Amino acid sequence: MRVSRRVLSTAVAAGLLVSAAGCGGDDGGGDETLPGGGALKGVKVEVAAKWTGPEEKNFREVLKAFEKKTGATVAYASTGENTDAFLGPRLQANQPPDVAILPQPGLMKQYAAKGSLKALGTDVTQQIDANFTPYWKELGSAEGKTYGVLIKAAYKSIMWYRPQVFSDAGVQPPATWADLVKAAGTVRDSGTTPFTLAAGPQDAWTLTDWFENVYLSQAGPDKYDQLAEHEIKWTDPSVAKALETLAEIWGKPDLFAGGVSQATKTKFDASVTEVFGQQKAAMVYGGDFAAANIGTTKSKVGTDAKVFAFPKAGDTAPAMLGGDIAVALKDGKGAMELMKFLASPEAGKIWAGLGGYLSPNKGVPPEAYADPVAKQLIAQLQQAGDAARYDMSDLTPAAFGGTPGKGMWEALRGFVQKPSDVKGTQAKLEAEAAKAYKS
Incomplete structure (x- = not known):
């Protein structure tokens, strides 16, 4: 998302990634x-x-x-x-x-x-x-x-985690979505909240990234491209499947810090520092740019804070990027x-x-x-090769994929609050997408 790339710039400006x-x-x-x-x-x-x-x-x-x-x-x-x-x-x-x-x-x-x-x-x-x-x-x-x-x-297909918590709970970094759900339950039962979730109005781009990783893995790169171009509708069964998969975590408020009421107020920066500074949870979604936020805590990237690949929810290992494109104007x-x-x-x-x-x-x-x-x-x-893809929400019209309080951001915020309403969420996504692509 556009917000995440701004954070990436901050990460580098802060000098938090190892430099040589x-x-x-x-x-x-x-x-x-x-x-x-x-x-x-x-x-x-x-x-x-x-x-x-x-x-x-x-x-x-x-x-x-x-x-x-x-x-x-x-x-x-x-x-x-x-x-x-x-x-x-x-x-x-x-x-x-x-x-x-x-x-x-x-x-x-x-x-x-x-x-x-x-x-x-x-x-x-x-x-x-x-x-x-x-x-x-x-x-x-x-x-x-x-x-x-x-x-x-x-790079946006990773999860950050506290390795000590995983070790204490006896879990390994999960490779599949089923493993992630199981590991979250084990971590919770060991006494630590599994996730923080940044679903505040200005930071709901994180929710689009969760969705895109799951969708790319389940539906595959070709269908991902079709959805990005609105060649298939958001009412498609493949979207329903991805939402139902997300609900396996988003639909369990005890899996993230503060439950739904706190998650829908949480900013991205806070979601990271709550894990690695305040130690309120074991895991958080964030691309490589989350290193900036980790650097404001006492945790060290590579030791106290590690990453694992966003777990496979289907046949494709998701590999999703944002980034900067060079062009010639002369x-x-x-x-x-x-x-x-x-x-x-x-x-x-x-x-x-x-x-x-x-x-x-x-x-x-x-x-x-x-x-x-x-x-x-x-x-x-x-390793992802031809299956790697650009952030879907950045490929869509900004009114749908890049605007706080609208489109994809707000529809997925609503889904966090009511994860049983798969069809209603799809209908809202499709209505917003149709309007944005038409304009």
Whole structure:
């Protein structure tokens, strides 16, 4: 979700993920020379992204490597959190940056429809074809043309837990949904509340992530795509099955801290710190960005706070991402060469060695990552292969998938409060989706 990516930026800015700033040369191949290296000497390239703090610092290291390889000079501009507010006026004035990093596919498609983006050249798409599965190329495409590449990801198919509680209760990290339900009961019986649940009005994006992981696992990637495009309705039996599965946990208030009344007030930040700071529960849903919140407590990521893969609820092991997409707003050689570089394993390896980074680029191996949790997550992502998917709610119209108090967020909040009402929840989801897609 959009909120979660903001939290991810906070995670990196806080410096909470293990960093190895000196790794770039060893892991990234920083001294290698691109074909035609030096050919861009005297060329100036401007790239705009929302990143600040250490996240910006690490990206600048990647850009320095590009400068060294090509001879170009790169200027970085921070867009702030509202990327469209920064780029919109510059596009209207016909003075866009050469390259921009967009926070969601919807914005890329919006700009492509307006003619603001430049289709990527053959040499760039060859890098994409070599290093990404077809799904990620499709994600960066619109109307049959490829415009973008997902260069940085947030991994959203994990659960965080307190290993000491699991050990005391005699349970192992669950691999399947049935195992998760069983483990939750055992943890509860041992005297610890199993979960915190962030279902507050402004943070109900977490509920969409729960749903999407279960749905992807049960219905499979093809049906996931169809639902994301509203090619099938939310009244479909596959949606009912996912909701019924969620009710096995959401429908048992004694499994989460404070029950329903507390959960529907709980913010995401609090849901994490209640587990790892106040120790009110054993587990919490949150992507890799939850490390930021854990870092505000005395718990340490990797020891007091560990992760396990979101349990399989069906035949597919869910692997779901959010992330940032690079696009070219000018078709000059500098813009296209930078896009080519950002799509390459060389750029990804440098970035991975600096920490606070994940990529679906299959040319960046797990051993390139500095962060031990990142190594674990990237291995899960690469094992998922073609079944990995982008966050569904970020693929839908914002009115349905990205607005507090509306659409998917509020319908699932209502389901937490009345988990027996599967058909009513489906009807509400479908009515909201139909309205949003029509507009």
